[in-house]
Amino acid sequence: MSLSWSPKSLAEAHEALASGALKVAGATDLLVVDHATGRQHEAVLNVLEIAELRGIRVAGNELSIGAASTFTDIRRSPDVPKHARLLTDAAATIGAAQIQNRATIGGNIANASPAGDSLPALLALGALIVVSGPHGKRAVPYNAFHTGYRKTVLDPSELIERVIVPLPAPRVQIFRKIGTRQAQAISKVVVGFASDAPSRNALTNVRLAMGSIAATPIRLHEVEALIEGAVLSRELADQAAALVEKTITPIDDVRSTAAYRRHVAGALVRRLLLDLHESQTS
Amino acid sequence: MSTSYKFTLNGEETEVSGPPMARLLDVLRRDLGLTGSKEGCGEGECGACTVLLNNEAVCSCLVPLFQVEGASITTIEGMAPQGQVTDLQRVFATEGGAQCGACTPGMILTIRSLLKRYPRPTREQMREYVSGTLCRCTGYERIFRAVEVLTGQRTPEGVADAPVAEGARE
Numbered sequence: 001m002s003l004s005w006s007p008k009s010l011a012e013a014h015e016a017l018a019s020g021a022l023k024v025a026g027a028t029d030l031l032v033v034d035h036a037t038g039r040q041h042e043a044v045l046n047v048l049e050i051a052e053l054r055g056i057r058v059a060g061n062e063l064s065i066g067a068a069s070t071f072t073d074i075r076r077s078p079d080v081p082k083h084a085r086l087l088t089d090a091a092a093t094i095g096a097a098q099i100q101n102r103a104t105i106g107g108n109i110a111n112a113s114p115a116g117d118s119l120p121a122l123l124a125l126g127a128l129i130v131v132s133g134p135h136g137k138r139a140v141p142y143n144a145f146h147t148g149y150r151k152t153v154l155d156p157s158e159l160i161e162r163v164i165v166p167l168p169a170p171r172v173q174i175f176r177k178i179g180t181r182q183a184q185a186i187s188k189v190v191v192g193f194a195s196d197a198p199s200r201n202a203l204t205n206v207r208l209a210m211g212s213i214a215a216t217p218i219r220l221h222e223v224e225a226l227i228e229g230a231v232l233s234r235e236l237a238d239q240a241a242a243l244v245e246k247t248i249t250p251i252d253d254v255r256s257t258a259a260y261r262r263h264v265a266g267a268l269v270r271r272l273l274l275d276l277h278e279s280q281t282s
Numbered sequence: 283m284s285t286s287y288k289f290t291l292n293g294e295e296t297e298v299s300g301p302p303m304a305r306l307l308d309v310l311r312r313d314l315g316l317t318g319s320k321e322g323c324g325e326g327e328c329g330a331c332t333v334l335l336n337n338e339a340v341c342s343c344l345v346p347l348f349q350v351e352g353a354s355i356t357t358i359e360g361m362a363p364q365g366q367v368t369d370l371q372r373v374f375a376t377e378g379g380a381q382c383g384a385c386t387p388g389m390i391l392t393i394r395s396l397l398k399r400y401p402r403p404t405r406e407q408m409r410e411y412v413s414g415t416l417c418r419c420t421g422y423e424r425i426f427r428a429v430e431v432l433t434g435q436r437t438p439e440g441v442a443d444a445p446v447a448e449g450a451r452e
Contacts, residue, residue, distance in 0.1 A: 004285060004302035004348040024303075024346060031344045032325045034303060044302050046349050072338070096414020097395070099326055101338040102345070183413035184327065 006046040010161070013050050014134050017157050021045040025068060025107035028099050052132070052161055053106065056080060063165040067106025071118070072097070074105060084165050086192055089175035090121040096184045106160040109142075112150045112216070115255075119217035120192030121175060123209035125165045133158040146216035170194035170205060172276065176268045180255070187212045188256040189264045193272055201232050201280050208269070213250040213261055222247050223269065232277040241270035289350045292360030302348035307331045309347055310357060318358035318387045322416070329415030332388035333357050339395040341414075358387035361394070370394060370432055376440030379428035381419035388415050393429055402433045 005016040017023070021043035024030060033039065047053055053068035056077040063083045065074065071091035074080050081088045094100055094108070094117050108116045109129065127142040134157050142163075146152055154160065174193040179185025190211040195203040206224045211217040223243050230236050250261035286299045291314070298309055310316045310333070322328035324343050331342040334356040342357075361368055371390060373379065380386040389412065396403055396411040403411070408426050417425065430436035 002285070002301050002303070006348065006351060024349070026344075027346050027349070028326055028341075028344050031303070031305060031346060035305065035324055035343075041303060044346070044348065048349060095326060096329070097392070097411050098329055098332055098339050098341045098414045099344075101335075101340050183410075 002041065003043040004046070005044070006049050008049055008051055010050055010052045010132050010159070013045060013047070013159060014132075014157075016043070016045045017159070018134065019043060020156070023047050023110070023159060025104040025110075026070065026099075026102035028095070028103045028107070029111050029113070047106070047159060048104070050159070053159070058083070058167070061167045063167055063169070065105060065163040065165070067109075067160040067162055068104050069106075070102060070104050071100040075100065083167055083169045084121075084125055084173070086121040086125055086173035086175050086194060087118060087165070089173075090118045090177075090190075090192070093117055093175075093177050093179075093187075099184070105163055109145065109163070110152065110154060110160055112146055112152050114149065114214060114216055115187050115190070115212045116217065117177060117187055117190055117211065120190050120209035120211045122163065122165075122192075123217055123219055124173070124192035124194040124207040125169060126194075126207065128164040128166070129160055130162040130164060131158050132161040137161065139164070143219060149215035170207070171196050172203065174272055174276075176272060178264050178268065186255060189213055189250075189261050189268060191265070191268050191272065193269075195227075197280070201277070202229055203227055203232070203276070204229055210248065210265060212255075213248045213265055220244060220247060227273070232273060232280060234274065234277070237270045237273035237277065240273055241266035244269045285348070287347055287351045289352060290354040292356055292363075298347065300347050302346060304347040305343050306333070306345040306347060306350060306355070307342040310342060316357050316359050320384060320387060322384070327414075327416070328385075329388045329392060329412075330385055332391045332415060334391055334395060337395065337398060339392050339411075339414075356391065358390060361390060370397075373428040373432045373438075373440070374425070376438065377428035377431055378424040378440075379420060381424075385415060385417040385419075389417060389425065393425075397429075397433070402435060403429065 007013040022041045024044050025047050048068050054066040056065050058079050071094050074091045108118045122142050129140045172195045176191040177187050178189045179187050192209040195206040206227045208220045245262050245266040250258045252258050288297045320330040322330035326341040326344045333342045392415045400407045431438045
């Protein structure tokens with residue numbers, strides 16, 4: 001027996017979730033697995049029509065993105081490219097149009113794949129995740145959201161309601177991704193970089209996040225500390241690349257090898273810093 | 283237990299009973315007999331199953347039935363009522379945009395969503411839109427030319443004209 005709900009409000013959604021229904025957003029990963037495994041669900045809940053999970057707006061000192069926003073919504077919104085270019089650049093690499101029209105930011109977060117392309121962008125932007133449960137809301141810093149491979153702090157009774165990007169957002173925002181090919185590839189290595197640039201040729205508030213190189217998307221704190229406040233140079237780019245290669249522990253899997261990922265992760269960071277160095281000295 | 287879901291399919295009110303997580307592609311092909319939408323990969327990579335959901339291109343293999351309640355869906359059958367072809371389909375025929383035909387239904391719907399957003403698309407816009415609809419025959423060049431002929435950005439080079447019935451214009 002299969003039951004389905006399409007609630008229009010969080011209050012209705014929590015009633016259905018109390019009965020153990022599975023949350024379904026864009027289903028772009030879920031249905032692939034269901035079909036391949038023959039897995040069945042007793043009860044499903046459509047999160048796409050919950051009013052509180054919709055809409056993208058700037059309010060006060062935050063950019064608030066409804067969890068049910070698709071990556072197309074995010075790309076077409078006037079506010080996200082203006083404040084969080086890192087996120088629209090990431091969104092543009094998630095599948096092709098058909099996927100972007102369905103896949104949601106909340107789904108990408110809850111699905112918790114180490115290869116989720118929007119996730120390093122959210123880490124670098126210092127995002128907060130607003131979670132709605134049967135007894136109220138809580139805001140979880142995104143860097144504390146993933147607890148292990150495909151594990152998060154989200155309880156089955158809870159929903160991701162909104163994603164908050166604190167404003168003003170970092171002035172420097174750079175997204176880099178390496179996949180098998182340019183269009184709609186699952187990433188081998190994905191990088192989100194953000195910082196402020198208060199003085200010529202030095203970066204502060206550096207946040208360097210990567211995906212596909214650990215069990216969860218992670219920030220590289222040691223590398224951040226190396227870059228923080230230092231004068232950009234070829235030597236710094238080389239040192240940062242070497243430190244990236246030393247600190248990450250990627251794995252061999254179907255999409256790539258650990259050795260390739262380590263090399264590429266270092267090279268991405270080297271190029272990113274060289275590009276910043278050149279753009280600031282030219 | 284099956285539940286009943288109502289939606290608009292190719293302009294007609296439609297009601298389908300089925301499991302909530304049934305794939306829209308299977309509902310279209312198996313339950314409704316609309317076999318124009320093809321299954322290629324079943325993973326959202328190839329675009330052969332592309333339909334329009336509320337005017338946006340989606341992979342019907344990744345849309346669960348219960349989420350189309352109240353929505354409007356257009357399949358390739360809805361593009362050609364009574365077997366007539368649209369101008370978009372005609373230029374695919376005359377300019378060599380369709381060869382083996384496996385990608386063509388999904389490609390036509392992908393291009394239709396492209397033209398809704400960009401009435402005179404650049405090559406870059408075309409490339410981005412069709413990057414999720416794989417064609418292994420044409421190398422895409424013939425498809426892009428067909429679109430450019432349709433939008434008046436290129437002179438027709440077609441060898442033959444396909445019949446277009448009245449009332450089937452875009």
